[in-house]
Amino acid sequence: MQSKRKLIKLILTLILMVVALVIVFPFIWMLVCSFKPLNEIYEFPPRFFSPNMSFDNYKEVLFNQNPSFMTYFKNTVITTAVAVIGTVFTSSMAGYAFAKLNFKYRDQLFMLYLVTMMVPFQVLMVPQFIQFKYMGIFNTLWALILPRLFTPLGTFLMRQFFLEVPTEIIEAGRVDGLGEFGIFYKLVLPLAKPAVSTVVILNFVWRWNEYEAPLIFLTDSKLFTLTVGLTSFIDEAGFAQDNLIMAAATVALIPMILVFLIGQKYFIEGLTSGSVKG
Amino acid sequence: MERRKKKYNWEPYVFIAPNFIGFIVFILLPVLFSLGISFTDFDIFKGFSHTSFVGLENFKTMFADEWFWVALKNNILYTAVTIPVTLVISIVLAVVLNNKTYCTNAIRVMIFIPYIASIVAISVVWMMLFNPSQGLINQFLIALGVSNPPGWLGDMQWALPAIMMVGIWMGLGYNTVIYMAGLQGISESLYEAAQIDGASKWQEFIYVTVPMLRNTTFFLVVTSVIASFQVFGTVNIMTNGGPGNATTVLAHYIYVSGFRYYKMGYAASMAWVLLIAIFGVTLLQWKYQKKHESNF
Structure with a gap:
């Protein structure tokens, strides 16, 4: 048996x-x-x-193209890193305020955040395109970075986490005279590592793989990220060079896969944690 | 609830400010702006001075636009096929992976990879595999004795199924992992009771596992429906909506209207129809969750 x-x-x-x-x-x-x-x-x-x-094929793709995939790689790293760090900063602070601090219209405001979470990019792309032209950041990496520094979902996830933090810890900090920022930075934030890692992973994957925003907001090929760099390479190379295209695609893919394999436990948990509510 | 005295300090506003300013500038204003544009004939070359208010004209055009209806039809077809197929395969994978195999984690990691891979890289490989004359899939089919294999991405009939296959393949790992988490919540005693009643493995699956996973299934259906109405990358790269309009879907048609034909007012109005549809699906989910929570 x-x-x-x-x-x-x-x-x-x-x-x-x-x-x-x-x-x-x-x-x-x-x-x-x-x-x-x-x-x-x-x-x-x-x-x-x-x-x-x-x-x-790799030598050709990495060193004989203009702009080379090194440039696309660099642009992707910059955009992803700034957007991820920025969003962790803004969403942990706002998430904490929504969970633990009192201010006027707090719950109404949070409701507004929740509603906008379901707004698809298709609704934002036309107005953002116009807005970025007027702001002078169209066709710069800022067009990819700035709007991604504030993710309602990140704020939502951080708030859900901070709700679970015992208020006694915060009260104790107040008694010790730490001040609101000291309490947040020294007492609460260190507890939030799991939530922060979820926000980092989600945003890292989304930003690294982002395709539609760079397609619309970038026109200068020197600013392209890996995704649009790869599509513009295909357009130029045509299918007579499938071997080069595969090398280029591997270059675009390998960093993400390596990071995923190293941190797979956290990745899978982080990427699927949106589902475990209630 | 720490609702002491209603006295507000200034610090909370500092906490909220960086996020809130960005939220207003990059989300809230664009959303409202987009609604405004959807009632105009705006395009980027005309500028605002030559833009006129057209009332509901864009929405009337939309309902008379054959391409819009085709995009909607293709999108509904895509949703109606990919979601059930993905869910059925994932639930089976999850049940088998749950305590019935070795190397569970290695398998889980492998099937999850398509979910984190760049849509562009994915599309590029599949285009090569789908190549009608030289691609691996058709060469394999010919070797198996299929005399006239499909033309896949270049074929009116097979292009959409090909896009669907890639969509299913991408979602399997994610759905399986979510189902595996759902399985952890099913009490062992239910299976013991079923065994005492003499249920077969198949009956256990149908009468215990599947019904007990209904909340997970509901969550996956809702999020997948929302995501499938925004499917864009695979279509834009692999078929560009073609051949003809065989793979035109909503997000792709919105993009083409706005950024290739520069009919931005029209694109905005279609995007709003998409938003309202997504809003409806989400409301449905909230209602269901509320109803279900009160059952406990």
Whole structure:
């Protein structure tokens, strides 16, 4: 009985491993093709290894293009880093105020935040386009960064976390004469590491992969992020250069996958934590 | 509830200010602005001085616009196919992964990868796999004896199903992980009771697992419906809405109207229709949750 159960478990594991491999196959295939010369990527039956594999495609993509993928990479890192740090800063402060401080119209204001959480980007893109032209930040990285410094969802997640923090801690800080900012910075924020990491991960993934906003707000290819850099590269290279395109796509993808694999536990928890309410 | 005396200090406003100013400038004003634009014939080249108020004209145009209806139809089709298929596969994966396999975490991580991958990179690989003459999928189908495999992204009939397949593939890992979390909440005693009643594994799945996961399913349906009405990246990169209008969906048609034909007033009015639809779905979720919470 025991060994039969183990056998079933083993078989199920094998089946699911096959399913999982099928699911990640496109990425494996992308990686394989990124090392191959053009004439070998459409071979059938496909070969996973060939003696002609090399880093030539990567050299071409990283160093012989203008602008190169290094530039796109740099733009993506800057945009993502500033937006993520900024949003953690603004949403933890606002989330704390919504959860633990009293001010006029607090609950009405929070309701307004909740309602705007469901506004799709399609509604914002036309007015933001006009707004950014008038503000002079159209076609700059600021057009990607500034609107992303304030995420209603981030504020919502931080508030939900701070609601659980015992008010006694805050009262004790007041008794000690810490002042509101001291209490927040020294007592409350250190407790909020799980919530902060959720906000960081969510925003990191969204900003890194953002496609529609840079497509609309950037026109200068020197400012492109990896996503739009990749699409403009495809437009220019055409499909006669699928091997280069695969190398470019791998360059765009690898950093995210590496970060994901390193922090997978936190990533999966963070990205799915929106669902565990109530 | 710490509702002591109603005395307000200045500090809370400092806490809220950075977020609130950005919220007003980059979200609230654009939303209202967008509503205003949706009643005009604004485009970026005319500027505001040549823009006129057209009342409900954009909305009338929309209801007479064949492309809008096709986009809506394609979008509903996309939603109606991808969501049930994704949910059924994910619930099965979740049940099997829950205590019935080894290496659970490795499998979970692998199937989650498409969810964190850039939509552009994803689209690029799938375009290569879907290539009608040389792509791996069709070469494989030919090797299996299919004499006339589909043209996929270039084919009127197969382009939308191809986009749907990619959509399902992207969502599987996320949905599975959420279902796995939902399974943790089902009490073991329910299964024991079912076993005493002589239920088979299949009956346990149908009469215990699936009904007990209904809140999770409801959450996933609502969020997936909202997301599927904003599907854009895969369409814009892989098919550009084509061939013809075979894969035109709402978000793509809004983008094309606003930023390729520069009919920004029209784009804004369609975006508002999208917003109202999303708002409706969300209200439905709130109502359901309220009703359900009061049952406890």
